[in-house]
Amino acid sequence: MNHIEVINMVPKFLRFYEEASKTGIDADVRWRLWQEHYNFAAVPPGEEGQKMARELLDQAFSKYAEHVQDLKDWNPETSKLERTLKAIKEIMGYHQPVNLTVIYFVGGFEKNPFVAPYGEGVAVCLPVEGGESDIFLAHELTHIVHAQTAGLTPSWERTIGSTVMQEGLATRISEYYVPGEPEGKYIEHQDGWLEACRERHSDILNGIIPFLDDQSADTVSRFIFGTGTTGLRREAYYAGWDIVGKLLEHGVTFEELAHIAEEKIPVYIKCVISD
Structure with missing residues (x-):
C-alpha cells in the first residue's frame, strides 16, 4: 500500500507574512525575516538559488495581500493525492508501493512545483498561492513514479x-x-x-x-x-x-x-x- 506523508508549509509562511507586513519593514528586513521564518522556494540549491529566491519574494510580496484569506482557509486534500498517485502508477505500469512526502508551500506566483531530495528519499513540493492544480499534481507525481521505474537519481545533478x-x-x-x-x-x-x-x-x-x-x-x-x-x-x-x-x-x-x-x-x- 502507498504511504503519503503531508507537510503543510502554509502556516509557516503566514507567520512570516504577518511579521513582514508590519509598518516600517523594508525589503532588506523582509528578506531576513523570510530567511528566518520561512526559507522555502522553488529554486536550485546554493548561492544562486538564494539570489533567485530574493527576486521572487521582491516581485511577489505585494500580490500576497489578496490571497491571505484563501491561504488561511486552505487545507490539504489527501484523498486527491491518493487517487492521483494510483492513476499515475497504472499509466506508467508500476505496481509496487510508493512512499511519498508531499510538501505544500507558498511560492512567488511563478507556477513552479518541483521534486527535491528529502531525508532518504524525495518530496513533491506543490505551490498553493494561486490555488491548487490537478495538472501540477499529476506532473510531479509522474516524476515520483518515474524515479522508481527507471532508477533515477534523486539529486539535482542528473544528465x-x-x-x-x-x-x-x-x-x-x-x-x-x-x-x-x-x-x-x-x-x-x-x-x-x-x-x-x-x-x-x-x-x-x-x-x-x-x-x-x-x-x-x-x-x-x-x-x-x-x-x-x-x-x-x-x-x-x-x-x-x-x-x-x-x-x-x-x-x-x-x-x-x-x-x-x-x-x-x-x-x-x-x-x-x-x-
Whole structure:
C-alpha cells in the first residue's frame, strides 16, 4: 500500500507574512525575516538559488495581500493525492508501493512545483498561492513514479538527457490525465513561450544534443531555468514535450518510456532527435 506523508508549509509562511507586513519593514528586513521564518522556494540549491529566491519574494510580496484569506482557509486534500498517485502508477505500469512526502508551500506566483531530495528519499513540493492544480499534481507525481521505474537519481545533478525524458513524460502524462486544456497549461511558465520554442524547434533540439550526457549543476540549471543555447528559457521542457509527444504519436507507450533505465536515456534521446 502507498504511504503519503503531508507537510503543510502554509502556516509557516503566514507567520512570516504577518511579521513582514508590519509598518516600517523594508525589503532588506523582509528578506531576513523570510530567511528566518520561512526559507522555502522553488529554486536550485546554493548561492544562486538564494539570489533567485530574493527576486521572487521582491516581485511577489505585494500580490500576497489578496490571497491571505484563501491561504488561511486552505487545507490539504489527501484523498486527491491518493487517487492521483494510483492513476499515475497504472499509466506508467508500476505496481509496487510508493512512499511519498508531499510538501505544500507558498511560492512567488511563478507556477513552479518541483521534486527535491528529502531525508532518504524525495518530496513533491506543490505551490498553493494561486490555488491548487490537478495538472501540477499529476506532473510531479509522474516524476515520483518515474524515479522508481527507471532508477533515477534523486539529486539535482542528473544528465540533461534524463531531464528531457523526465519533463517530457511529466508534461505529457499530465496532459493525458487532465485532458482538454490548452497546450500551454501543461508546460508554459509564461504566455507565448511554447510558440516561441516551436519557431526555434530545430535549433533547440540540435543545440541540446552535445549536453545530453552532461550532469553538472550549472548545465541542469541552464536548461531548466536559464536560456539554453537559443536564448529561450526552459529548453529541456520543450525538448521533452516535443520528443515524448512524437514518440507517443508513433505508438510508443508511457510505460515503455518510463522503464528506460536512467543510464540509457541520453543515448536514446540522441537517437530520437537524430531520426
